[in-house]
Amino acid sequence: AQSVTQLDSQVPVFEEAPVELRCNYSSSVSVYLFWYVQYPNQGLQLLLKYLSGSTLVKGINGFEAEFNKSQTSFHLRKPSVHISDTAEYFCAVSDHKLGYQKVTFGIGTKLQVIP
Amino acid sequence: ETGVTQTPRHLVMGMTNKKSLKCEQHLGHNAMYWYKQSAKKPLELMFVYNFKEQTENNSVPSRFSPECPNSSHLFLHLHTLQPEDSALYLCASSQETASRTDTQYFGPGTRLTVL
Numbered sequence: 001a002q003s004v005t006q007l008d009s010q011v012p013v014f015e016e017a018p019v020e021l022r023c024n025y026s027s028s029v030s031v032y033l034f035w036y037v038q039y040p041n042q043g044l045q046l047l048l049k050y051l052s053g054s055t056l057v058k059g060i061n062g063f064e065a066e067f068n069k070s071q072t073s074f075h076l077r078k079p080s081v082h083i084s085d086t087a088e089y090f091c092a093v094s095d096h097k098l099g100y101q102k103v104t105f106g107i108g109t110k111l112q113v114i115p
Numbered sequence: 116e117t118g119v120t121q122t123p124r125h126l127v128m129g130m131t132n133k134k135s136l137k138c139e140q141h142l143g144h145n146a147m148y149w150y151k152q153s154a155k156k157p158l159e160l161m162f163v164y165n166f167k168e169q170t171e172n173n174s175v176p177s178r179f180s181p182e183c184p185n186s187s188h189l190f191l192h193l194h195t196l197q198p199e200d201s202a203l204y205l206c207a208s209s210q211e212t213a214s215r216t217d218t219q220y221f222g223p224g225t226r227l228t229v230l
Contacts, residue, residue, distance in 0.1 A: 034218070043223045046218050046220075103160065108157075
């Protein structure tokens with residue numbers, strides 16, 4: 001079984017400040033990890049993903065995340081946030097079954113960027 | 116049209132109505148998914164289709180009936196729903212092989228309200 005824990009339901013941060021959104025996971029199989037962003041009234045959009053290789057993953061809009069196997073974490077970071085980053089962020093872990101993905105999502109973290 | 120589209124974007128229905136949600140993907144993918152997104156809960160996987168065959172039914176009540184006529188189209192037929200079924204219904208697609216997983220691409224969702 002796999003699970004995802006997003007420790008913060010809401011994170012307020014001032015514009016141009018750094019931000020870290022925390023994610024811990026558990027999985028009994030090979031790990032594929034994702035961060036998605038959801039803007040109001042829209043679907044989910046992929047920010048970045050870790051499938052294998054380098055543990056530091058860079059994504060769109062200046063976000064990056066680091067896969068830490070020993071701490072079972074995949075925290076999302078951005079050195080300087082913009083107002084447009086206000087959205088809800090979802091961490092997810094995937095178990096690849098034959099022919100499809102079984103993705104388990106976290107409950108989401110709402111990032112509120114304050115002018 | 117590009118990506119994954121969903122219609123309608125908003126739907127209000129009574130408990131005795133019959134309605135259908137439509138999803139279309141223009142990405143040439145072979146797997147399609149229905150998710151339910153409710154407030155303060157993680158995304159719930161409802162159904163998975165791979166090459167038009169249903170490969171997962173995640174204990175969804177029979178008042179939700181999926182249909183996948185081809186690998187580009189996915190429907191969710193709704194009948195005698197309950198108010199607790201009000202949620203955002205998201206469709207996604209991905210390209211899967213036996214050995215490799217890939218990103219799921221999401222549509223914008225249908226906001227369903229059951230009165």
